[in-house]
Amino acid sequence: MAGLEDLYREIVLDHYKNPRNRGQLEAPPAIRAEGLNPLCGDEVVVFVELSGDTISDIKIGGQGCSISQASASMMSAAVKGKTLRELRDLTHAFKALLSIHDHDHDGEETFDHPEVELGELEALRGTVKFPSRIKCATLSWNTLEQAVVEARTGA
Ligand code: ZN
Numbered sequence: 240m241a242g243l244e245d246l247y248r249e250i251v252l253d254h255y256k257n258p259r260n261r262g263q264l265e266a267p268p269a270i271r272a273e274g275l276n277p278l279c280g281d282e283v284v285v286f287v288e289l290s291g292d293t294i295s296d297i298k299i300g301g302q303g304c305s306i307s308q309a310s311a312s313m314m315s316a317a318v319k320g321k322t323l324r325e326l327r328d329l330t331h332a333f334k335a336l337l338s339i340h341d342h343d344h345d346g347e348e349t350f351d352h353p354e355v356e357l358g359e360l361e362a363l364r365g366t367v368k369f370p371s372r373i374k375c376a377t378l379s380w381n382t383l384e385q386a387v388v389e390a391r392t393g394a
Contacts, residue, residue: 250313250362255305260315262298264288269296270390274382276374281307283379287386292322299379306363306372311379313359323387328355330380336364337373 263271264286274283281303288296297319299311314333318326332355334340366376 244365247362247365250359251305251309254309254312254359258299258308258312260298260312260319261300262286263300264296264298269298270386272382272386272389273301274378274385276303276307276378278371279304279307279375281375281378283307283311283382285311285379285382285386287383287390289323289387289390292324294318294321294323294326297383303378304372304375306366306375307378310363310376313363314379314383317358317360318383326383326387329357330384331355332357333360333363333380334377336361336367337376338367339373339377 263284266286269286269288272285272287274285275281282301283303284300286296286298286300287294297315299315301311302308317329321329336357363376366372
């Protein structure tokens with residue numbers, strides 16, 4: 240199965256070298272949140288703009304390892320234009336891909352959201368084999384979640 244792993248590696252590398260939605264937004268009106276992963280030295284800055292319940296724009300800043308930065312780039316491409324409800328499902332599905340289960344601890348291995356299309360995010364599946372890198376892959380997602388919570392509470 241080296242073929243699929245090679246393809247995944249290429250997708251991750253492409254996002255690392257050519258990050259999507261790189262930059263910043265004026266905050267406010269955008270919300271800015273910062274995430275750190277001290278274990279690896281990764282830093283991700285997320286700027287997100289909501290219009291109603293929809294992520295109308297997102298920009299990513301920061302620096303760190305290829306997994307953290309590629310994951311942030313892939314996330315930005317995946318969530319732009321999505322509603323917060325879709326974002327929640329996507330976040331859940333992505334974490335399930337990495338064997339992280341936020342709410343259910345019943346030991347079920349089944350994929351919770353078969354209706355969620357992960358697309359290129361599937362390329363991070365291999366991270367599961369390197370538990371120390373899972374925090375790299377989820378850093379941007381947790382940072383976005385933090386930004387959305389701030390936006391909702393008007394903090
Ligand atoms: Zn890292």
